[in-house]
Amino acid sequence: xxxxxxxxxxxxxxxxxxxxxxxxxxxxxxxxxxxxxxxxxxxxxxxxxxxxxxxxxxxxxxxxxxxxxxxxxxxxxxxxxxxxxxxxxxx
Amino acid sequence: xxxxxxxxxxxxxxxxxxxxxxxxxxxxxxxxxxxxxxxxxxxxxxxxxxxxxxxxxxxxxxxxxxxxxxxxxxxxxxxxxxxxxxxxxxxxxxxxxx
Numbered sequence: 001x002x003x004x005x006x007x008x009x010x011x012x013x014x015x016x017x018x019x020x021x022x023x024x025x026x027x028x029x030x031x032x033x034x035x036x037x038x039x040x041x042x043x044x045x046x047x048x049x050x051x052x053x054x055x056x057x058x059x060x061x062x063x064x065x066x067x068x069x070x071x072x073x074x075x076x077x078x079x080x081x082x083x084x085x086x087x088x089x090x091x
Numbered sequence: 092x093x094x095x096x097x098x099x100x101x102x103x104x105x106x107x108x109x110x111x112x113x114x115x116x117x118x119x120x121x122x123x124x125x126x127x128x129x130x131x132x133x134x135x136x137x138x139x140x141x142x143x144x145x146x147x148x149x150x151x152x153x154x155x156x157x158x159x160x161x162x163x164x165x166x167x168x169x170x171x172x173x174x175x176x177x178x179x180x181x182x183x184x185x186x187x188x189x
Contacts, residue, residue: 007180012172015171018171038123041092061152
């Protein structure tokens with residue numbers, strides 16, 4: 001899983017049925033210190049993550065299909081958690 | 092999934108069995124700011140609605156094969172949907188993790 005931060009959402013009316021009734025969030029990927037790396041991913045939301053929140057994103061198909069409970073979902077990135085705290089052990 | 096812009100249509104003369112009839116579009120992947128990034132790719136378009144100039148979001152590998160109906164057609168990039176609008180939330184001042 002990866003850490004991301006919600007930076008926006010994607011509005012779409014013409015799409016694969018899997019997107020019906022689900023939100024697509026634009027998440028910036030975060031580095032070790034929690035800073036945006038410049039990379040991003042469009043992830044499907046299942047936990048109600050909001051703007052600016054740091055989130056945990058599954059970025060792998062089988063996990064995503066399991067969460068979406070759809071064995072043929074063509075989705076790989078799913079927001080599966082909202083981060084409450086990130087404690088970084090600085091050596 | 093990542094963003095892409097449809098920059099053309101690919102019309103195959105011959106394709107492997109299973110790909111016949113699958114619309115194929117020439118797509119330029121986009122970065123976070125919708126600027127071109129990386130090499131263009133050929134995307135199957137199961138929505139059959141994306142035209143040149145449209146912004147789309149696409150998947151690769153197994154997810155692309157699953158996007159087609161019947162699924163598991165031999166493709167490795169497929170469009171999942173068309174973008175109407177990208178809502179960029181205004182960046183917060185303090186972006187530190189709580």
